[in-house]
Amino acid sequence: MSPDGGTEDQIDHVAFSKRWRSSLQHVCIMRGADVGSDNHLLMAKDGLKIAKVKKGKSGRVCFEVSQLRDPETRNAFKLALHNRFEGLQQMEKEEPLVDDEWREIEQGYVEACEMVLGQVKPNKKEWISKEIWETIEQRKEAKNAVNMARTRNQREMRVRGTRS
Secondary structure (H helix, E strand, C coil): CCCCCCCCCCCCCCCCCHHHHHHEEEEEEECCCCCCCCCCEEEEEECCCCCCCCCCCCCCCCECHHHHHCHHHHHHHHHHHHHHHHHHHHCCCCCCCHHHHHHHHHHHHHHHHHHHCCECCCCCCCCCCHHHHHHHHHHHHHHHHHHCCCCHHHHHHHHHHHHC
16 A cells, blocks of 8 residues: 555565475465554465574583682582592503593583582573563554455554554
8 A cells, every 4th residue: 555545556476486386275365464554464384495504412511600709619629529530540541541531520520510510500591671572562563454444445544543
């Protein structure tokens, strides 16, 4: 709908390569979608199969090392490490391999961190405030009222009523 209120044009199109034309399944207009424009959202459904790339989990764990600033926590961590490595020294081995010793040292630190410090908790903030959500809801209601109008005159009356 143009700003003069009298002209309606179809300007939304879906461009598809001739090669993939047969995969196009359905095209429709989503009148209720809020896209911040006087145009309506055009939706196309295709049947293309795209492989999903799977992300592997890294075995890395983050610990709350900021707790080591506290003297009591620092002493508890030192004590846990001392107890852990004292037990390792008492175990006698014939000829320990460097890799095995390194794994034991690493495991000792990880267990002490888990026991004393704990893992870092994710700090997620809300990215939209309550006021913005309320504004979005008001805008959706106004747009829905315009979309639900039966005739062009009712639509124009509702648009004028929401602007004043």
